[in-house]
Amino acid sequence: MKRRNPRGSSLVNLIIGIWSKYSLQSTILLIFCAVWLVFYAISPASFARPFTYIAIMSVAPFTIIPALSLTYVIITGEIDLSFPSVMAFGAWVLTVTWHAFGPTILGPILALLAGLLAGLINGLLITKCRIPSFIATIGTLFFWRGFVLIATEGFSIPLGMFRGTPVYEALVGRISGVPAQLFWMVLIAVVLWLFLNLHKFGAHVYYTGDNRLAAQMLGIDTDKVLTIVFMIHGMISAFAGILVTLEMGSFWPALGEIYMLESIAAVIVGGTPITGGTGTIFGTFIGGLILKWIETGILAVGVTGFWIKLVYGLVIIVALVAQVMIRRRELRRHRIFGA
Amino acid sequence: MAEASEYLVYTKNLVKRFGDVVALKGINFKVNYNEVVGLVGDNGAGKSTLAKILAGIYVPDEGEIYIKGQRFRRLTPQKARELGIELVHQERTLAEDHPIWRNIFMGREITGPLGFLRIREMRMASEKLLNEIGLRAISADTPVKFLSGGYKQGVQIVRAVQFEADLVILDEPTIQLSISEVHRVLNYVRELKKRGRSCVFITHNIYHVYPVADRFTILDRGRIVAEFRKADLSIEDLSHILVSVARTGRIPEKYEKINLLYTE
Numbered sequence: 025m026k027r028r029n030p031r032g033s034s035l036v037n038l039i040i041g042i043w044s045k046y047s048l049q050s051t052i053l054l055i056f057c058a059v060w061l062v063f064y065a066i067s068p069a070s071f072a073r074p075f076t077y078i079a080i081m082s083v084a085p086f087t088i089i090p091a092l093s094l095t096y097v098i099i100t101g102e103i104d105l106s107f108p109s110v111m112a113f114g115a116w117v118l119t120v121t122w123h124a125f126g127p128t129i130l131g132p133i134l135a136l137l138a139g140l141l142a143g144l145i146n147g148l149l150i151t152k153c154r155i156p157s158f159i160a161t162i163g164t165l166f167f168w169r170g171f172v173l174i175a176t177e178g179f180s181i182p183l184g185m186f187r188g189t190p191v192y193e194a195l196v197g198r199i200s201g202v203p204a205q206l207f208w209m210v211l212i213a214v215v216l217w218l219f220l221n222l223h224k225f226g227a228h229v230y231y232t233g234d235n236r237l238a239a240q241m242l243g244i245d246t247d248k249v250l251t252i253v254f255m256i257h258g259m260i261s262a263f264a265g266i267l268v269t270l271e272m273g274s275f276w277p278a279l280g281e282i283y284m285l286e287s288i289a290a291v292i293v294g295g296t297p298i299t300g301g302t303g304t305i306f307g308t309f310i311g312g313l314i315l316k317w318i319e320t321g322i323l324a325v326g327v328t329g330f331w332i333k334l335v336y337g338l339v340i341i342v343a344l345v346a347q348v349m350i351r352r353r354e355l356r357r358h359r360i361f362g363a
Numbered sequence: 364m365a366e367a368s369e370y371l372v373y374t375k376n377l378v379k380r381f382g383d384v385v386a387l388k389g390i391n392f393k394v395n396y397n398e399v400v401g402l403v404g405d406n407g408a409g410k411s412t413l414a415k416i417l418a419g420i421y422v423p424d425e426g427e428i429y430i431k432g433q434r435f436r437r438l439t440p441q442k443a444r445e446l447g448i449e450l451v452h453q454e455r456t457l458a459e460d461h462p463i464w465r466n467i468f469m470g471r472e473i474t475g476p477l478g479f480l481r482i483r484e485m486r487m488a489s490e491k492l493l494n495e496i497g498l499r500a501i502s503a504d505t506p507v508k509f510l511s512g513g514y515k516q517g518v519q520i521v522r523a524v525q526f527e528a529d530l531v532i533l534d535e536p537t538i539q540l541s542i543s544e545v546h547r548v549l550n551y552v553r554e555l556k557k558r559g560r561s562c563v564f565i566t567h568n569i570y571h572v573y574p575v576a577d578r579f580t581i582l583d584r585g586r587i588v589a590e591f592r593k594a595d596l597s598i599e600d601l602s603h604i605l606v607s608v609a610r611t612g613r614i615p616e617k618y619e620k621i622n623l624l625y626t627e
């Protein structure tokens with residue numbers, strides 16, 4: 025006998041429906057809200073001020089932008105460890121271009137091309153030479169860092185004199201107080217989301233990670249997919265690099281190093297398994313925000329910054345355990361067809 | 364000997380090596396229009412290798428492939444599909460984390476302008492196909508990992524039928540299936556035949572293939588040792604022949620006169 029739901033519960037059903045369909049993303053969002061509430065409770069003064077959010081938003085894009093394209097890489101079942109150096113390489117290309125030709129659009133264009141090139145090299149090493157991405161990108165990680173160090177002889181290069189020029193302001197200026205990089209981050213997230221979910225290419229990215237052999241047997245050129253994914257990631261990392269260097273007003277050869285583990289952590293906290301096959305741009309976006317919120321929150325609370333790493337560690341572990349539990353429960357609940 | 368152009372598929376002297384292993388040693392394989400061929404043989408005989416060459420996944424080292432009279436040295440997966448050849452692999456070729464509808468259209472997505480997916484169209488087509496093959500009550504949105512082995516096989520078969528292929532190659536389609544699921548697969552083969560299409564049914568299990576096949580091709584260690592019309596032999600005969608081939612590599616003397624390779 026079928027039981028009928030009482031009237032008026034359709035909204036509740038809708039919420040339950042969405043929750044069970046997107047339980048992973050919902051959980052990530054919930055963790056984010058929890059983190060926010062905790063810090064709000066501890067330090068209402070700073071978390072009630074818009075300034076705090078602007079401060080977060082001026083730096084969060086530097087972690088989140090490379091994490092967004094890294095999500096594509098990790099979904100294919102690969103990894104890219106070279107992107108912090110590619111950030112520096114792209115930023116260096118912009119810096120020398122501007123010093124030679126002035127602060128025009130040419131700088132960002134050449135920087136993006138540099139990123140594409142770095143991504144192409146990664147892609148070819150992985151698909152043509154069959155070097156595992158973990159190893160290949162350790163190689164290019166050192167190579168591009170070394171390249172930048174040699175080119176600059178280890179010195180920083182100022183960029184502050186270009187502040188106020190149109191291209192500079194379009195990249196990291198303030199639009200009625202809001203940092204421009206925030207808009208770039210949202211734009212990149214939307215475009216990457218669109219292609220991953222609604223485009224044929226995104227579907228092939230997923231299949232390359234989920235069952236590469238099957239994808240090949242069904243005629244998908246997974247080598248081409250991988251190469252393009254690494255190129256996109258190279259280009260977007262270079263873009264993040266130029267945002268960092270312009271925000272700081274100078275180029276320095278160690279640029280990007282701190283984003284390595286943070287960006288990877290954002291992807292992982294966001295629910296993309298390191299084995300690939302699934303994962304979402306939304307998750308990475310929220311995952312990155314969680315990490316940035318924690319960082320800002322801890323500093324606002326007034327304890328020493330050493331706590332940041334510890335709390336990061338805790339949150340990563342909690343997020344991973346939650347994800348494993350959700351996947352297990354899903355499988356238990358749904359294995360019903362056939363038998 | 365008949366002309367290659369009279370056949371839907373005709374291979375001439377196909378050879379395939381994997382390092383030192385010679386998986387196929389000169390295969391002349393034929394499939395007529397509107398015919399169900401049972402391709403039988405022991406483990407490692409080369410059945411899957413032959414299927415994969417016809418589907419464009421492996422490149423033969425020697426030999427030629429004729430499809431509807433058109434001659435090829437090699438095919439690609441895309442080319443094979445264009446020519447109307449669909450392979451349901453012995454291996455699972457599913458993206459387990461993704462919904463049924465995405466799996467059905469994997470590698471052949473319906474797209475609109477700029478390559479964006481026509482999701483609603485694919486989803487509706489998938490629901491219809493699932494219905495047709497008797498997998499009612501499953502939403503096309505269900506991730507494949509939640510399905511049982513039989514249903515997963517069903518999804519792979521649905522993927523092969525949807526494009527109205529001229530030849531569907533089923534590589535061990537009944538392995539791991541329950542009795543009712545085997546029944547469903549066999550009915551599906553009959554349906555193909557009724558619609559004027561052809562099918563190559565690869566299996567170890569002659570009890571599954573005998574009822575639906577028109578002709579049997581027996582493969583042993585990379586060679587075709589015999590071909591029989593179903594009308595010429597009973598299931599017991601077929602069973603004897605296979606046992607003998609497995610043991611000695613040859614068919615018993617008394618069946619030689621119905622072996623199509625010799626009477627042709």
Ligand SMILES: Nc1ncnc2c1ncn2[C@@H]1O[C@H](COP(=O)(O)OP(=O)(O)OP(=O)(O)O)[C@@H](O)[C@H]1O
Pocket residue numbers: 381384385386404405406407408409410411412413453
């Ligand atoms: N990709 C490959 N690399 C190396 N050797 C292979 C490969 N594929 C098949 N072989 C070898 O070729 C021979 C034929 O294999 P194949 O898979 O075609 O046999 P089969 O008749 O399909 O057997 P089964 O009934 O077990 O599926 C075997 O000896 C196998 O080990």
Ligand SMILES: [Mg+2]
Pocket residue numbers: 410411412453534
């Ligand atoms: Mg096989």
